Amino acid sequence: MLALIAPTMCLAAPSWTIVPAESSLSFQTSQAGGTIEGSFKRFDARITFDPADLATSHVEVSIDIASVTTGVAERDQELPKSDWFDVARFPRATFTADRFHALGNNSYVADGMLALRDIKAPISLPFTLESQSDGAVVMRGTVDLDRVTFGIGQGQWAASDIVGRKVTVVVRLRARRSG
Amino acid sequence: MSRQALARYGRIAILQHWVSVALIVTLFGLGWRMVSLPLSPSKFELYTFHKSLGLVVLALSTVRLLWRVVSPVPAPVDGPVWQQRAAAAAHWALYALLFALPLSGWLFNSFVGFPLSFLGLVNLPPLAAPEPTLKENARLAHLWLGYMLLALLAIHAAAALHHQFVKRDGTLSRMLPDLSQATRRPT
Numbered sequence: 001m002l003a004l005i006a007p008t009m010c011l012a013a014p015s016w017t018i019v020p021a022e023s024s025l026s027f028q029t030s031q032a033g034g035t036i037e038g039s040f041k042r043f044d045a046r047i048t049f050d051p052a053d054l055a056t057s058h059v060e061v062s063i064d065i066a067s068v069t070t071g072v073a074e075r076d077q078e079l080p081k082s083d084w085f086d087v088a089r090f091p092r093a094t095f096t097a098d099r100f101h102a103l104g105n106n107s108y109v110a111d112g113m114l115a116l117r118d119i120k121a122p123i124s125l126p127f128t129l130e131s132q133s134d135g136a137v138v139m140r141g142t143v144d145l146d147r148v149t150f151g152i153g154q155g156q157w158a159a160s161d162i163v164g165r166k167v168t169v170v171v172r173l174r175a176r177r178s179g
Numbered sequence: 180m181s182r183q184a185l186a187r188y189g190r191i192a193i194l195q196h197w198v199s200v201a202l203i204v205t206l207f208g209l210g211w212r213m214v215s216l217p218l219s220p221s222k223f224e225l226y227t228f229h230k231s232l233g234l235v236v237l238a239l240s241t242v243r244l245l246w247r248v249v250s251p252v253p254a255p256v257d258g259p260v261w262q263q264r265a266a267a268a269a270h271w272a273l274y275a276l277l278f279a280l281p282l283s284g285w286l287f288n289s290f291v292g293f294p295l296s297f298l299g300l301v302n303l304p305p306l307a308a309p310e311p312t313l314k315e316n317a318r319l320a321h322l323w324l325g326y327m328l329l330a331l332l333a334i335h336a337a338a339a340l341h342h343q344f345v346k347r348d349g350t351l352s353r354m355l356p357d358l359s360q361a362t363r364r365p366t
Contacts (some may be wrong), residue, residue, distance in 0.1 A: 032227040034294020034302050072292035073311060078218065160220035162227070 013050030013057045016175035019136065020044075023173045025063065029147070030164030031075075038070035047175060051108075051129070054100040059110060061095040083154045090117045097125070106130065110141075116150040127171070139173040185253050187353040192250065195243045196354055199277070202236050203332070210325065230288065231298045233281040240277040247274075256342060256350050269335055276328040282306070283324050287317035 026039035042064035049057040065085045069076050080087035097112025103126075110125045127141030145167050148158050157163060188196070206229060213225035255263040285306050288295050292309030296302050342350030 031294055032223050033296030033299030036294055072309065074291060074293075156220050160223075162220045162223040 013048045013053045014177050015179045016047040016049060016137070017178040018045050018047070019174040019176065023175075025061075025169070025171055027167050027169045029167045032162055036070055036072075036075070038068060038075075040064065040067050041069060042067035045173065045175075049100075051102065054102065054108075057100050058098045059096070059112070063093040063095075065091055065093055083157055084152055086117060093117075095123075095125075114145075114150070117152065119150045121149055125171070132174075136174055136176045139171070139175065141171040143169050145169055185251055187253055187357060189250055190356070191246060192243075192252070193354055193356060195239065195246065199236065199239060199243070202232055202239070203328070206232050206236065207325070207329070227296065227299065230284065230295060233284050234297055234303070236277060237281040237285075240274065240281075243277075244274055253353050256348050258346075266338065269331060269338075273328075273331055273335065276324060276331065280321065280324045280328055283317060283321040287314060287321050290314040290317050 024039055025043050026037060028035060028037050030036065040063050043061060045059065045061045047059050049059065066080060066087045068079050068085065070079070079085055082089075093114065093116040095112055095114050097110040099111040100108055101111075102108050106129045108127055108129070110127065112123060112125065113120050114123045123143060123145065125141045125143045127139055130138045130140070132138060146165050147153055147163075147167050148165055151158075152167075153160075153163060153165075209225055209229040209232070213222055213229055216222040216225065255266065285295065285303075289305035289307045290310045290313045292305075294302060295305065339351045339354070342348050343352065
């Protein structure tokens, strides 16, 4: 049995651990035409990734929705409610990706699924990788999402753009090889 | 300027005055309506419209004040000196409030940390960094400056109507378009 597993493990892409203090999951949208910014303060990621072995690479990011903040109390007290993230029923969102392709120049695209609220939809996240002198890697990715795809903003909010439908998600991860 | 022209306010001053009246009436209406609505896209839209019109008042009042300083105005109407002084004080207090009210709203918006967009077209910077401990003070300042403006406007309008219809000295007519001149001009 071990003999069967061991070679597989050797072939698999290396795993990486994120450095939370130097990683962020933020977003930008609009409120009544003005720009607003927010972020999810708590998330974790399980990453196995090898640029030379994209076929066995796999990423799973789990986001604690209750950690969302936009820096303004009036907004932050609305976001957990059922019209928006409905944190009581959907406390976590996950992004899973196991299909990657290289675009050259350390640029890649991850084709994955985002499960947010009660909706699971495919998204493509373009990202870049940058090796650091200490051996860590910094990943940067940006993707525009339509909040309505995931039911963020129910009822009248779904039909209105007064809280911007387009949400630009900006991911920045600093990760170290852990295996 | 001829002496006859000084018997009344100029056309530009008259236009500025009545546009201000229309804006202020609309702003009070929007203000009361928007705070009473439950959170909804319509509430956001009313707030946006209120903030945008407030910015128009701020811009218009700047132009008006400059115009008031550089262009001649009619002499005070006859009456007791205390009334003339009270009228002058009320006019300058109205100008002060036409600046203080929009600025206090802008400051309130800044302390809360909300963006400020003129009709969704142009983003304006905050007047101060978000400060949750001061937002209630700013909200109260905006509210009470609003009540002060309302009270002064009531006195201002009552005085104008009193002059026009009780004393019959044509005070209000000086701030109305000169229809006799307008109809006479083509001949």
